[in-house]
Amino acid sequence: MSGAFGLAKAERICSRKLIETLFNSGAGKSLSAFPLRLVYMPIERDTSDGLIPPVQAQMMVSVPKRYFKRAVKRNRVKRQVREAYRKNKQLVLSQLLDTPDKAVAMAFIWMDGKLQDSAFVEQRMINLLARLGERLCE
Template sequence: MHTFKKEERLCNKKLIDGLFHNGSSFLCYPFRASWMLSDPGQQFPVQVLFAVAKKRYKRAVDRNLIKRLMREAYRLNKQSLLYSPLTDADKRIVLSIGYIGKEISDYSFIEKKMLKLLAQMAAEVSK
């Protein structure tokens, strides 16, 4: 149920380029989400990419910590907030979640904001 498999990660360079050039985006502090509708042949409803700017967080340890917290919050809440609405609408998307916060937040804050972002994402896609 609460898994995050390799197939759910966005690794395809062409898809990533397309996402940043042709995708829509919105802010939900401390995240910036970019998304784009994808081909129906995709196995999972969402392929996701987590990013933390090297410019803002010089130390890899900090970037990895933030990405780990983001992945965990996403993994636990994706099913109810994102997968269900997308499966009902029969849509597939590629999604990038970038961290733009100024400081490293604790997990409870990141999870609360991730819930908000996923709800907003579901609303954006269903438009």
């Protein structure tokens, strides 16, 4: 899928090194809008530590097995979160256009044991991305 509303492979975090840095280094900052929690880390794109992302915003979704034992339900939630991000990622990308040497890595973590409808998930995603955009432009 291409275009402004696509979610390319390059926009997803696949690097174990980047994931470990995001969660374990203490550099990751957090925002919450129940049932989602966003852990993000601003990245300089000219670093020499091997964490140079090909795009300005990369994301991943995590749904712990603690909340949904069945993979079908976890996959549904991940699909809803990816769809909500895909539709509203411009809220973050518009803030990053001014600074081409900066990027952001984001991890969305589900924190509820109940399934939610897609409209509710999208509303919370808009809230998180708008707040993230404000923090990035500071």
